[in-house]
Structure formats: structure tokens, C-alpha cells
Amino acid sequence: IGPVTVTTNPDIFQLQLKELYVQGGGDCPEMSVGAIKQALDVSLPSSSIYVFTDARAKDHYLLEDVLKLIQRKESQVVFVMTGDCGNHSHPGYQSYEKIASTSSGQIFHLKKSDVNEVLNFVRVSLQARKVNLLAIDRSLSQVTEVDFDVDSTLREFTVSVSGDTPEITLVDPSGRDVGLSEGLNNLLNLKNVSIVNIKDPFPGPWKLWVRTKGPHTIRSTGLSTLDFIHGFSRQPTAKLKETYHRPLKG
């Protein structure tokens, strides 16, 4: 793994990507959990981390370290996978599921030719003032119905579903189905992923229905000036500095 490139210069970033040395396969799993750990180490808190891979992890023994780091940094890890060595019950794959769900991230299974489309989603998800609205994982094939509230500070929101043949229905506070002609934007619509976005949503109670042919994960984020952060403390305090990011013993 590495060396790590840290830059704010897009040209250097592009150059380093081009110089990545791709070693010919053989063994399927990769040292990806260690790579995620390094990315978490060098990046700022609340970062968005994207993992592009075609294999499960060989170094899943690093999982606990990575989960602790995620809790401390509150960063989000999204996986864009074009292969997975074909066994979703293997701990090397399940480590990705744990990292994604702990970080409110997600796993997308795509064809190599669709990877470029994911950049549409990356573009939206990297906007500043992003707030998390909901994160739901369903391990069974079922219709998920969710009620959520939109307040007047929310300028837009995005719903992203990963699963087989996703269908998303959104109903606004007046009870109206919001489709393409009512302001729904389709950011990504592939066999295994659907991502929609709504700008200037009406404030009030919204409803979301999600249907897929198998298990699915749902994430929703919005753009708002209003966010919520939390900390744990044994004593009542008004200062977040005096709190800890994980529950304290006792």
C-alpha cells in the first residue's frame, strides 16, 4: 500500500492516479482495509472516502482499528466495486459491509463500464454543508417504508439505494408522488444502484418507499446550514470539547 499522495492540486492528483501501478491479478483479495486505514489517518474529520476495487479484503484483521477510527473521525466510506471474489459471507467482504454501515457509507456493485457514472454521484455527495438524514440497511428482500421530516433549512436532498433493481417512490407533504415532472432528478439509474435528488423540497413530513429484488441499503443526505453533532459525558455539560465521541464506561 502507498505511498500516500496528499495534495490540494488537481493536476498532481490526476498525475498520481495515472502513475498507479496495476499489478496483474492471481490472488483475488487485496490489502484494502489497510489502505482505508491510511486514508482515514491522513484525511480530515468528516471526510468522504471512496474505495474503488474489484476484490474483497485480505487484511480484514484490521477491521476493528478502522471502525474505531471511523467513530472518532466521523468520516464516510463508499465502495465502488467491479468484482468481489464471489463470496459475500467471507469476512473479507463483510469487513466492507461493516465499514460502510458504521460510516453511513454504502457499497455499490457496478460494471466497469458504469464506473464513470458514479462520478455524478460523487460530485453531488462532495458538496459542502452536507448533513446525514437517514441510513438504513435491510438484509431481506422487502419493501422499506420510511417517514422523514424536511425542515425549512434543507436546500436539497439525495436518496441513494444500493440493491438489485431498485425502485424509489417519494411522496411530498401534500401527499403527491414526486416524479420527474415534479422536480425529481435521476442522478444514477443502474441495475444495482438508484440515486435521486430533489432541490428546494417542501418542508414537512415526507414518505419514502424503496423496493429491490434482494437486500438493500438506503442513504439520504441533504444540504443544510443546520446540523447536529453529539458527544458523551458523565457530567452534564454545554461544551462539546468536554465530551468523548464514544459512550464512556460508567
Ligand SMILES: *[C@@H]1O[C@H](CO)[C@@H](O)[C@H](O)[C@H]1NC(C)=O
Ligand atoms: C465463503 O466464505 C465462508 C467464510 O470464510 C466459507 O465458510 C465458505 O465456505 C465460502 N464459500 C465458498 C463458496 O467459497
Ligand SMILES: *[C@@H]1O[C@H](CO)[C@@H](O)[C@H](O)[C@H]1NC(C)=O
Ligand atoms: C449487481 O451486483 C451483483 C453483486 O451483488 C453483481 O454480481 C452483478 O454483476 C451486478 N450487476 C451489474 C450489472 O453491475
